Amino acid sequence: MPITSPSPLSLLPLLFLSFVSGNKTKTLASPALHHSVSPVSKFLKLLSLYCCSCFLGVASTTFTVTNNCAYTVWPGILASGGSSPLSSTGFALSPGESHSLEAPSSPWSGRLWARTLCSADPSSGHFSCATGDCGSGTVECSGSGAAPPATLAEFTLCGAGGLDFFDVSLVDGYNLPILVAPQTSGSTAGKCGPTGCLVDLNGLCPSDLKVTVNGEGVACRSACEAFGSPRYCCSGDFGSPSTCGPTSYSQFFKNACPRAYSYAYDDATSTFTCATATTPGYIITFCPSTTSLKSAGNPAAAGVPLINDTMLFMGGAKVVSHAAPTATCPPSFSLLVLVLCWPLLRLI
Incomplete structure (x- = not known):
């Protein structure tokens, strides 16, 4: 991460x-x-x-958040590590809409996610969501993070070596597909390229992890949240990379979304970097495919081990290679x- x-x-x-x-x-x-x-x-x-x-020489970074889902989502944003909050910490995004946010021209870290099935209580006005709820009671999250399960896009801007670090994480579970694509004038080979989880897993989620609303799968919990075991949470005796490895549950997520974090120490294939100086922005797309129905997915991706390391796009329309890098990101x-x-x- x-x-x-x-x-x-x-x-x-x-x-x-x-x-x-x-x-x-x-x-x-x-x-x-x-x-x-x-x-x-x-x-x-x-x-x-x-x-x-x-x-x-470092201009502010622009996050362009796009909703390609067939339903309204409510993005949430949480700054961390002492970073300043962005101009908005939560808003509604209708199907087909985009919204841009500016991060400061200084080191910044935080995460973005989508809340789904949200509404305000008619009597109290209390705002809440079935997935990704931040518990603020309003559309703005105001410094609160996502309640799992939620698919997270995580960023550290202007980090070590003049690099941006970013990833998509399923460590806290999954609620919808996300694509993070850097807008860069530098190389997009190797670790400076798009990442995400583009398969809709809600219909494929194992029954003991599935979250349902009115009988429909709306999210998929992590094994850590579902069972609380140190083995699944990478805690206690399993609190190090040498003692906490993938499980059958995390492998379900990894098979479907090879570039996303599937458990806490899944760093090698899941962290991406671009030079801050040549990357003015990132596009975060929810449901990044023409097929954005909740029931859609890729059963082969979720159920069959991959024979090579690729990024799977929902609907099978596009495949982006994640082979060994042929070039590096721009100089430090x-x-x-x-x-x-x-x-x-x-x-x-």
């Missing part, structure tokens, strides 16, 4: 203390020459470089930032 970036302001005290405590008179190669750097000057240099690396943003910031550093 995406790496959570600390808030820039939260690092400043540690940054200053580190360099003040470590600032001594440095003896250079020549024994007759000494050079002293004041703590304040050194701190300002580091601060300038840090600010440049996080902010210089940090090097570019250093070049751009060098004149500023020399002035300090």
Whole structure:
């Protein structure tokens, strides 16, 4: 799952203390020459470089959320890791509609998901949803996350190495198909490409995981939520990558959606990265297919192990390879930032 970036302001005290405590008179190669750097000057240099690396030349990232389902969904957005909330934390999206949100031009992390079968109580006005409900009682989630099961699109923007990290996670279960596609001017080979879960699993969900409303499958729980076992939750004695592996339940999700997280330590095939500097936005599509009925799906994908690692699109109309990368994402943003910031550093 995406790496959570600390808030820039939260690092400043540690940054200053580190360099003040470590600032001594440095003896250079020549024994007759000494050079002293004041703590304040050194701190300002580091601060300038840090600010440049996080902010210089990085425009805000645009999330374009599109509803391709045959029914209204209510997207929810939760900022995490000290990140600022976006302009909206929840809204209604009718079939065929799109809505854009701007993330700040700084490190940001959070998740997006769709709520379904939502309504407001006629007497109290309390708003709630059958799947993905955030419990706020209103359309805006206001800092609350999705109640499982829900398909999650997770992001860390301007993360380590000048990269965006993103994934689609079924660790908290599934409620509808999602596609996340980067809008990038860089390479889309390897780990900088689309990811998602594009098979509608609600009709295929095992009976002991299925969530129904009026007899219809509307979501599919994770085994962790359904049974609470440490084995399924990757907790307790199973709380490490070496002790918690895939199960028959997580494999159901993985077979259908090879690029999505199926359990907590499913990192190798499920985390994707693009260079922040060349990726101005992401398109998040709910029900990313012309076939968006809840009963649609791909039984072969869910029930038969894959013979190669592909992304399955609902309806079988499109297949995107997930083979070994033939190219890498653009060079590290940090090097570019250093070049751009060098004149500023020399002035300090």
